[in-house]
Amino acid sequence: MNAPRQYWLMKSEPDECSIDHALAAPNGTVAWVGVRNYQARNFMRDAMRIGDGVLFYHSGCAEPGVAGLAEVASVPYPDPTQFDHRSPYFDPASKPAQPRWMLVDVKAVERIPLVSLARMRAEAALADMQVLRRGNRLSITPVTPDQWRAMLRLASR
DNA sequence: GCCAACGTTGGC
DNA sequence: GCCAACGTTGGC
Numbered sequence: 804m805n806a807p808r809q810y811w812l813m814k815s816e817p818d819e820c821s822i823d824h825a826l827a828a829p830n831g832t833v834a835w836v837g838v839r840n841y842q843a844r845n846f847m848r849d850a851m852r853i854g855d856g857v858l859f860y861h862s863g864c865a866e867p868g869v870a871g872l873a874e875v876a877s878v879p880y881p882d883p884t885q886f887d888h889r890s891p892y893f894d895p896a897s898k899p900a901q902p903r904w905m906l907v908d909v910k911a912v913e914r915i916p917l918v919s920l921a922r923m924r925a926e927a928a929l930a931d932m933q934v935l936r937r938g939n940r941l942s943i944t945p946v947t948p949d950q951w952r953a954m955l956r957l958a959s960r
Numbered sequence: 961g962c963c964a965a966c967g968t969t970g971g972c
Numbered sequence: 973g974c975c976a977a978c979g980t981t982g983g984c
Contacts, residue, residue, distance in 0.1 A: 840980095840981095862981085862982060867982080937964095938965045938966065939966095940966055940981050942981085
């Protein structure tokens with residue numbers, strides 16, 4: 804018996820990896836590299852399961868918001884960029900025998916009409932969404948089934 | 961470019 | 973273990 808599907812919101816800067824980049828990647832799948840926050844890492848390492856739903860969020864851009872749907876597509880494994888001297892995500896303190904940073908693959912499912920951050924903030928059904936909380940800086944946050952359904956409704960308009 | 965908010969680092 | 977300084981996130 805499979806565990807119930809869980810839902811997540813994952814932030815990406817579209818300059819680096821937009822929903823279109825992900826859709827164009829082989830198999831529509833990208834490794835979620837570069838997370839250097841322990842809480843966000845723990846979600847990927849300990850809580851995510853293959854098939855979990857992902858709201859693909861664009862941050863650090865002119866129009867922040869959810870731009871696509873995706874799903875978790877792998878079990879956790881070490882983020883290769885932590886060992887790459889030329890990568891901005893290089894972490895000299897992390898050793899291959901004991902990798903500090905783990906990630907999952909994310910498979911893009913579809914682009915959706917942008918559900919903007921402002922629209923999300925205006926939506927009563929999303930009032931308690933973790934990503935909208937004041938001061939939130941986590942790039943990966945859980946989404947409840949009700950919030951997931953509300954986002955699908957907003958995306959279909 | 962500004963700035964609020966928060967995480968991390970490192971001296972003590 | 974405290975806490976100030978610093979760095980980062982991310983919206984505006």
